[in-house]
Amino acid sequence: MEYTFTLKFHLPDETTNIDDAIERLGAAGCDDALIGIGLPGRIALEFTRDADSAIAALSSALADVKRALPSSQLIEVSPDLVGLTDVADKVGVSRQNMRKLMLNHASTFPVPVHEGTTSLWHLLDVLAWLRERGGYLVSQELMEVAQVALWMNLRKESARLVDAPEELGLDVG
Numbered sequence: 001m002e003y004t005f006t007l008k009f010h011l012p013d014e015t016t017n018i019d020d021a022i023e024r025l026g027a028a029g030c031d032d033a034l035i036g037i038g039l040p041g042r043i044a045l046e047f048t049r050d051a052d053s054a055i056a057a058l059s060s061a062l063a064d065v066k067r068a069l070p071s072s073q074l075i076e077v078s079p080d081l082v083g084l085t086d087v088a089d090k091v092g093v094s095r096q097n098m099r100k101l102m103l104n105h106a107s108t109f110p111v112p113v114h115e116g117t118t119s120l121w122h123l124l125d126v127l128a129w130l131r132e133r134g135g136y137l138v139s140q141e142l143m144e145v146a147q148v149a150l151w152m153n154l155r156k157e158s159a160r161l162v163d164a165p166e167e168l169g170l171d172v173g
Contacts, residue, residue: 001050003057005079005145007065008044009072018043021069028068030061042075054144058152074156079142080149081113082123090123091136124150 011021018037025035025045033045045065051057058077065072079090084098102109110125124146130136131143 001052001141002048003051003054003141003145004046004048005054005058005061005077005149006044006046007058007061007077008042008075009065009069010075011041011043011069012071012073013041024068025065029064030068033061043069043072054141054148058145058148062152074152077149077152077156079123079146080153081120082126083118083120087121087123087126087130090142091127091130091138093136122146122150 021043022035022037025033030045030047032049033047036044036046038044045061047057047061049057049061051060062074079086082090084102085095088095088098108129110121110129112119112121114120124143127138127143127146131138
């Protein structure tokens with residue numbers, strides 16, 4: 001199957017020659033990725049990778065990047081955190097249609113992980129909700145990638161916590 005996803009990395013200060021870094025990425029197996037270098041010290045790779053599963057696709061891509069740029073730090077795996085426009089693009093409907101669904105089904109629509117001027121949801125939650133409703137094009141590959149991206153992002157962030165909730169007396173449930 002073919003899986004599409006993006007890996008975003010922070011590059012260490014010693015990575016000054018971006019052309020060399022791109023060459024190393026290609027040699028390490030990232031020749032199935034479009035590479036973006038918009039912000040200094042950052043690199044994004046949009047992969048379209050053939051694999052038996054989403055976890056195999058994302059894991060192999062992550063390993064390829066780390067082999068080419070061992071000092072790089074993973075920032076984010078996407079698609080995971082999305083706004084309504086992102087979801088609409090993924091399932092082939094208008095942003096207005098997604099907003100109407102959210103407003104008309106407020107009691108069952110997934111709760112955002114961030115609510116504000118721009119609310120954010122985990123893509124997996126919204127895709128699962130749409131799939132339950134029926135009538136929306138939600139591919140199995142997209143569901144799998146969203147699930148693995150969520151898992152990888154949560155794992156990365158949870159590694160930053162060292163018994164913080166217990167020591168601080170926080171009830172995060």
